[in-house]
Amino acid sequence: MKLSRRKFLKSGAAGIAMLSLPGVASADAGRIKIGVIDTYSGPATIYTYGARDGFKLALSQIGYNVLGKKIEVLYRNSRYRPNIALKMAKELVLREKVDFLIGTISSAAALAVSAYAKSVKIPFFDWIAMSSKISGADGHRYVFQIEVNTDMSGKAMALAAAKERYKRYYIIGSDYEYGHAIAESFEKNLTSLRKDVEIIGKSWFRVGEPDFGPYINAILIKKPDAVYAATGGRDMVPFLKYVNFTGLYKKTAIFDYTATDTATTEALGDSMPDGIYGGAPYYFYYPKTNQNRMFVQSYKEQFKKWPVFTSPNGYITGNLLIKAIKLVGAVDKERIINAIEGMSISSPVGKVYVRAYDHQLIAPVYVGRTKKTNKYPFATAADIVTIPGDELKIPVSEVKKERGL
Amino acid sequence: MDLSTVVSYLLIGISRGMFYFVLAAGLTLILGVLKIINFAHGSLYMLGAFFMYTLIGIMGKGTGAFFLSAAAAAIAVGFISLAIEQLFLKHLYGKEHLMQMLLTYSLVLIFGDSIEMIWGTGYHTVAMPKLLTGSYSFLGAYIAKFYLLFLISGLLTVILLWLYLYKTKLGKIARAVATNRSMVDALGINADATFMYAFIIGGILAGLGGAIASPAVNITSQMGDSIIIKVFLVVTVGGLGNIWGSLIAALIFGISESFGVLIFPRFELVVPFVIAAIALILRPRGILSK
């Protein structure tokens, strides 16, 4: 009896000591600490590695050093689970005393971390999650959305669709916030641009649906002119597989945001159907500017792969932070936030800026159609149309309304 | 809803059910004979898909290569099952259910991460063979050719299992073990070999399921997580260890899910759990129980 208790006490004490020991490194004056939380296991990595590597590139270009201070970045794998992301955010803030937080691909995780960041007054940069709640309804002083959100991307797809002759649309999507939000924005914008368009059916499948057959059947029976597919990250690849092998793309036009993105087309390879309308905030082969070419070259040199649509987000996040720290001349979080509000920055997609009111990145979307060529072993976007960020942004008055102001 | 719609959804439902049966048959065989709930069945399914991915990479993209790879992947998973049985499970025969179950759960955790260490994170794609792309259309309704793969694999499983259970000595012993364990022991039959073969066959079927699903699903380290619970429910509704009960349950699940998408798509996810709950409440020992 005695032994077990003593042993228990000892092991407990040892464990707690281990927790507190390495963490005592209090806010070190000579360092800037950044905590990155994202999903670094499982299929989401095709996007999360992109953002991370873009960020690494930005930091390595200044030698991980700003104002004579060393930049230290700590990465944590939140495994797509919001409760783990939140725990890691707490660990990074309380134990590692990071100055800034960055993440995540999961909107749920981003919202949870954002709420925590607000309570501890640590700036948080969302670099992949697209929920417009992040900078909209749930926005606040300490969160930045360095990614085109669902309101903007849905609108971009609607602008592209409005130019086509299709009238009868069917909407299908992943049954979670991203799917509903982007489809809603698409429908709202398209039907206000084109009074002759009608939505003839809608269906929602669960995230991670293993068999799209019955859903595709439902579409085939309705015979729409076009389908808007609001497929989230997890469903994108298998949904397009089904589109391909059931031959759905031969019977109806298909619009699907990020279907043209390199991460998607690379994952699908030969199984990528041709002629799918897709949009992305970036392609490594477009825009054809010197700046993009240089970005792609150094990215490929360092990481041995093509940048994907999230890569510039990481790059922009890094450069925004560096620029703001330099401007302020100190790691003063409140003044850094003020500096980033309204800040514009040159990037692989040209000049982009962070809107002062809601901290939303205003950047363009490129819409095109998938096409297999001999140049790459995967499909790329053809007939690309650029839709500038200022045409996509949601009026501040609407953001205010979402926030109940 | 016209007749052609009903027919096409029925066909999809039956194919889906047959696919569930391929997975459920292996699980229920193991349950009946070894009295073990094998959580790792989902992991073996996943391994089948990953082996398929690697084999297709070696053998190429033709239709013949596809079927050869599927068979090879299933057999490879059979060997993994053999290793699991000999290394770990063997030591737990006669121990509590909970311990056996937690052992198989530990394998779920280990396999999930090992697969990422071996194959890397991200997507792995197996192309659908040409023969199975496209759709058949009849009377204004459609069905993807790909479903033939599920239908045929399901039928093949039915036939082979019937041959094994009713025509081979090992299978007959397996049936006897499942119904009356003590009598078999009393007759002095060595049950160890029966256990081993049942576990291997279960594994092969899981691997086959993974291989045939591979061109249609996300091949990831998490692909086994959600399917395993559904297959558990199929097996339970069918009556633990009752293979033909599982066949009926699998078809019920497949067909009702398919029509669930058509009739109330927003709550399709709930369908299998509702069926299972109702079935277990009304017929707690499985649909074929007396």
Place this chain on the structure above:
Amino acid sequence: MRFDKKIGMLLIITAAFLAPLVLGSYSILVLSEIFVTALFALSLNFVLGYGGMLQFHQAVFLGVSAYAYALFVLHNGSLIVGAILGPIIAVLFGTVMGVFLVRLSGIYFGMLTLALGQLVWAVVFRWYSFTGGGNGIPSIPLPGFLSTSTERYEATLIIFLVSAFLLYKIINSPFGLLLRATGENDTRAESIGANTKTIRLAGLILSSFFAGISGISYVIYSQSVSPDILYWKKSAEILVICLVGGIYTFSGPIIGSVVIVLITTIASQYTEHIAFILGIILLVSVLFMPEGIVGSIKKRIGDRIAADKKYK
């Protein structure tokens, strides 16, 4: 011996209360997580270890309680009423499920817990407009007296201590003995004139109540909920904790929580493969230490005492 044990316990409890004076805020947070997990594990072990019921989906009760609190508060309900409502909802679920569950036994019982539990998860996950779907509820208000991390820590500690004390008393009460009897052997319990179904149902209801309490504790610790907390994997995690600690002892699940929470917390700073590490721990426990940490320590001490007696 008795006296010594009591003093030891008092020392540990005093130390736990004073911990925020010495430890950093992150260590305090991890300790809170241990208290939440330990209470949740105790609630499971009450039916699993003592009642002998294969409860595979205990997380449902933690989850519905946490969601009940969060949703009630978000719809402008009182915070205190919400905290009371949580466990009541958990008990409601426990009772309804329990009525059907007690008719089954063994693996069938386990499978029905999975089916019903996943049903609840699917509804929470799908009912986007009410529960927030996959996003969960990222920010949940707490009462004013829980505004600092120390206050939240002390709250999870007190909830854990009081609940653990109550559970201990119940297990050692006449009802606890009956529950254990049904767990070990249905027919024997019946032969002494006990209605096993009623006892098992009462066990399930009590267990869902304490799981519901741990749900409130979870909200205090995390201030957010997501459907993950009632997915079957959460239930599997807690089963692993009970087993590693030892399911045939009262303190086993507590020790299991300490060990597993500390290991995952520390390891996640260094590796992305936590599941692999947990898998190996579980594998080794099942094969070589099926009685769990506490069980095998007790056994070893028991053996030594027996051996000592032999040679005397």
